[in-house]
Amino acid sequence: MSTETTKKDFLFDVQKIKSDFPILQRKINGHRLVYLDSGASTQKPIEVIDAHTDYFKKINSNIHRGLHTLAEDATNAYEKTRSHIAKFIGGTKTSEIIFTAGTTESINLVAYTWGETNIAEGDEIVITDMEHHANLVPWVMLAKRKNAIIKRIPITDEGRLDLSDIQNIITEKTKLVSLTHMSNVLGTVNPIKEIVQIAHQKGAVVLADGAQSVPHMPVDVVDLDVDFYAFSAHKMLGPTGVGVLYGKEDILDKMPPFNMGGEMISEVSFERITWAELPHKFEAGTPNIAGVVTFDTALTYLENIGMENIHAYETKLTAYAIKKLIQIDGLKIQGPYNTINRGGAVSFTDKNLHPHDISTFLDSKGIAIRAGHHCAQTLMKRMRTIATARASLYIYNDEADIDALHDELFAMRRYFGHE
Amino acid sequence: MSTETTKKDFLFDVQKIKSDFPILQRKINGHRLVYLDSGASTQKPIEVIDAHTDYFKKINSNIHRGLHTLAEDATNAYEKTRSHIAKFIGGTKTSEIIFTAGTTESINLVAYTWGETNIAEGDEIVITDMEHHANLVPWVMLAKRKNAIIKRIPITDEGRLDLSDIQNIITEKTKLVSLTHMSNVLGTVNPIKEIVQIAHQKGAVVLADGAQSVPHMPVDVVDLDVDFYAFSAHKMLGPTGVGVLYGKEDILDKMPPFNMGGEMISEVSFERITWAELPHKFEAGTPNIAGVVTFDTALTYLENIGMENIHAYETKLTAYAIKKLIQIDGLKIQGPYNTINRGGAVSFTDKNLHPHDISTFLDSKGIAIRAGHHCAQTLMKRMRTIATARASLYIYNDEADIDALHDELFAMRRYFGHE
Amino acid sequence: MSENLDDMYREIILDHYKAPRGKKPLEEKDITSDGHNPSCGDELKMELKVDKKNNIADVHVNCKGCAISVASGSMLAEYIKGKSLKEVKLISEEIKKMLKGEESKITEDIGDLDSLKGVRQFPVRIKCALLAWMTLIEGVNKFENGTKPDSFTVSTEDDK
Amino acid sequence: MSENLDDMYREIILDHYKAPRGKKPLEEKDITSDGHNPSCGDELKMELKVDKKNNIADVHVNCKGCAISVASGSMLAEYIKGKSLKEVKLISEEIKKMLKGEESKITEDIGDLDSLKGVRQFPVRIKCALLAWMTLIEGVNKFENGTKPDSFTVSTEDDK
Numbered sequence A, B: 001m002s003t004e005t006t007k008k009d010f011l012f013d014v015q016k017i018k019s020d021f022p023i024l025q026r027k028i029n030g031h032r033l034v035y036l037d038s039g040a041s042t043q044k045p046i047e048v049i050d051a052h053t054d055y056f057k058k059i060n061s062n063i064h065r066g067l068h069t070l071a072e073d074a075t076n077a078y079e080k081t082r083s084h085i086a087k088f089i090g091g092t093k094t095s096e097i098i099f100t101a102g103t104t105e106s107i108n109l110v111a112y113t114w115g116e117t118n119i120a121e122g123d124e125i126v127i128t129d130m131e132h133h134a135n136l137v138p139w140v141m142l143a144k145r146k147n148a149i150i151k152r153i154p155i156t157d158e159g160r161l162d163l164s165d166i167q168n169i170i171t172e173k174t175k176l177v178s179l180t181h182m183s184n185v186l187g188t189v190n191p192i193k194e195i196v197q198i199a200h201q202k203g204a205v206v207l208a209d210g211a212q213s214v215p216h217m218p219v220d221v222v223d224l225d226v227d228f229y230a231f232s233a234h235k236m237l238g239p240t241g242v243g244v245l246y247g248k249e250d251i252l253d254k255m256p257p258f259n260m261g262g263e264m265i266s267e268v269s270f271e272r273i274t275w276a277e278l279p280h281k282f283e284a285g286t287p288n289i290a291g292v293v294t295f296d297t298a299l300t301y302l303e304n305i306g307m308e309n310i311h312a313y314e315t316k317l318t319a320y321a322i323k324k325l326i327q328i329d330g331l332k333i334q335g336p337y338n339t340i341n342r343g344g345a346v347s348f349t350d351k352n353l354h355p356h357d358i359s360t361f362l363d364s365k366g367i368a369i370r371a372g373h374h375c376a377q378t379l380m381k382r383m384r385t386i387a388t389a390r391a392s393l394y395i396y397n398d399e400a401d402i403d404a405l406h407d408e409l410f411a412m413r414r415y416f417g418h419e
Numbered sequence C, D: 001m002s003e004n005l006d007d008m009y010r011e012i013i014l015d016h017y018k019a020p021r022g023k024k025p026l027e028e029k030d031i032t033s034d035g036h037n038p039s040c041g042d043e044l045k046m047e048l049k050v051d052k053k054n055n056i057a058d059v060h061v062n063c064k065g066c067a068i069s070v071a072s073g074s075m076l077a078e079y080i081k082g083k084s085l086k087e088v089k090l091i092s093e094e095i096k097k098m099l100k101g102e103e104s105k106i107t108e109d110i111g112d113l114d115s116l117k118g119v120r121q122f123p124v125r126i127k128c129a130l131l132a133w134m135t136l137i138e139g140v141n142k143f144e145n146g147t148k149p150d151s152f153t154v155s156t157e158d159d160k
């Protein structure tokens, strides 16, 4: 693969890509913006911004029930994105693609519907020690309501899942294994396919949180054989307020609906209510139509670069970032150093400085990173830290951005007197 | 009031307003677009479209937890809209304004949290015979889960609430009265304040569905004294995928959270999870930041015209529409003829033609109306019809639009051979 | 969407709509089948008399709905009379394909039915045209399986 | 946001941060109060010795957190020593107001504390500067109400 990667690399002109993102022209405190917070939310290329404008200037209308031209154009555009996503994540049925407001809502939907009807007293729900709150709090609270048990797959000090005891963690009592595909803090990419096999052998259903993976590498949910998969448009060049829940049709079919209202019913009387067919059963009310329509353009933008290329490029850049950061005295990378099965979320701590001070200092130089617990307080505890600083990479970052980060981290230590 | 209204009318230049909406330049099947489907979703002025573009070109970032400039700018812009809404609906606390994905989610949030903890077996939930599915299905299903009882305030043949028996409908057993402020089918504006007084006397909480009212008239939730109020941005010049739930602080404080994940927690461990303060407790995950930020501009646009002016203008235009439509033989207006306490949703049926044929025909002439059950199947049953055609008005409509509708409805009857 | 209004509302369709065939309820019937289209509210009642050779001896269709669903039901009533159950099911499946824009194997002259093609340009109206045919298929299937008449209702929503 | 980095990280603040006062745990204490700031993870432990005249005889502050929270805690330790409980509560409320940009009645010279003003331009960091003062108020309140020491934890999230 590595020779192929090198070849494809020539197709990937980062300077051209940078120029597609208007916000990168913005000056921050007099410096050029070095945006290293894509793990929180990515920037948007002009194509996506224009697609949104176009939608409101030419198509805007409510969807589905309308019989006029705008309503039909809007419905077609909305459903086009659904088909696009089905293709993008490995060729699912369109009935298996549900639009939500984001990863968080996708996971909560499963907890409120599948969880409410399938988890009973004494059942086990398996998560891991590196989950985002979105894939932790809903399950802890569900377990509390149901008197079910939360079990955790531990992690190694390097920040990888420790699967040595997996056969005792996932058992016949396990009803659900819910884990992140890629950690937003450590960058670790988990072996979903392997875990799915074990879980399915024990009769458990698997949900993978793809918020950090789908944007950065090719993902084939059919091949992974996951039962549910969740992700957010805003972390992959798309608009805010749009998420996806993929679910296997036979499982979705048996689930009760989540939110209730227009579009998700078939017939309503006080005696009897019947639900609409999939996927509409799970899409109550007016969705984020403009957002969904615009998401299509983001997917196309990513495909034009190629998810394989994006993955290869980011892996190289991540390796470069790690190499540069470990040169700084007192800095510790929190997460694997090896870039195999590792994405571009690079967390670090400084022996003397709190991540908030690091972030404030870097911002004064135009560098945007994130600092805090990254909605992963239990992982922070496991790592025996209260917070980390995190630089997270995307297609519009390059070595110059990493160099800027490195140089300012050096300058920072001088500023705070920790040379 | 009527002289004051006439005076203000001069401030309201509909032709200027029309020119603010780029989509109105679009030709539909060779005709100018006559958009009479604002009850489903309104069009957007160029200011709103530009605000959205601006956000993505200059500010875009995730909010709240960020310590860099973009994150802070985005957070400020997001919270600015919250303050604006608090002012727009009568001066509530900002902690009482919760952002959701739309009216439907706002109401479901209340059903899943307040409803789940406050409704018990034998309790009564009062709705009306003119509710949208969004304010009906959640309550019917909640009642089913809890063995509670749904009671309905009936409507008169004219399409007004029949309050003659109200003291027997709202009783000491009533825990919730949930009703629409304005019917999306009939146009009827309900006497919320009066009903709130009765409900509060009996100890019940009141939710008003403001999806069709807030966009069209001044609304003061503090004066109405409602406990919950729900509405959608996309029906008032704003983006799709943004809604609001207003709730009284003391009630919200006691409610468990709805969706769970990032931003809505304070501390997370496997032993103990504590929730963030209001309103964040109810805003899990990355919200529709761009949408919320853009909504601010829509509110300003409406305020610049003035909600009193908008209301007065639409009342006049509705009267004109009713007057014109009843001239057509075989056409029946479904809803009050009198424009006092009546908005601009004008439903009608034709003796001989199905609403879908009406809509298809009108569309061929560039006129966008809606046809169907309007997510109000139980109301359709009450009106002894299966569907209606609906023209719904907004600030960019004028008498010429109504004339076009009238003339093509005439032409239609000839086309289908029903002269 | 509606540049081709006349394509959908062809002369023939309007003719069927204004004077639907098969209006008269049957005195004897072997099959009754009810269909409806919840998103439009269209409702259709169908009665069929089957002779000893398994041919359709008589048809009654009563549709409360839009011009398209009424016309489609009327055309059905006219077309299937005298045809065998097998033929009837075959043509129903082919009409479904035709309406959905899939490849259909129709080669023979299907007369008025051909005019339903115009509906294809109006995707939201396809369900209207389908209603009668789905109700027919369901009725014939249940008849062949020995299910009692009038024990079921077809919904266009079930057809994905 | 950070054009004014030096406004926040003033000489004085960095000085307190690098060499925090009140580091030494007390042997005898009348008040202990723990505070923390969940969104940052900052944690602060405070011990106070109160003399017979209800003056602060000695202070210990141990803060694990960012430069701002550490410096703020250090300044507090330096400032409140020798002050009466009443004075101490008053100044804490005034510092809260100052940090939130509300009108404060501080007229006297508050020395190093004045340098905390720079934090105002960094809204997300205000909680960091507040932590020590909220922990102090809570501790003194509980002491006056006769609540036992070390039975409570302050969270900055409770402060709206």
Ligand SMILES: Cc1ncc(COP(=O)(O)O)c(C=O)c1O
Residues within 6 Å of the ligand: A261, A262, A284, A285, A286, A287, B039, B040, B101, B102, B103, B104, B105, B132, B134, B135, B180, B182, B183, B184, B209, B211, B212, B232, B375
């Ligand atoms: C009265 C009423 N309630 C609720 C809704 C649902 O609003 P949304 O689809 O924006 O959630 C609508 C919109 O059609 C409405 O008209």
Ligand SMILES: Cc1ncc(COP(=O)(O)O)c(C=O)c1O
Residues within 6 Å of the ligand: A039, A040, A101, A102, A103, A104, A105, A132, A134, A135, A180, A182, A183, A184, A209, A211, A212, A232, A375, B261, B262, B284, B285, B286, B287
């Ligand atoms: C791993 C992971 N899961 C879930 C989420 C939540 O996504 P959203 O905020 O878009 O709902 C995030 C985003 O921060 C994430 O990184």
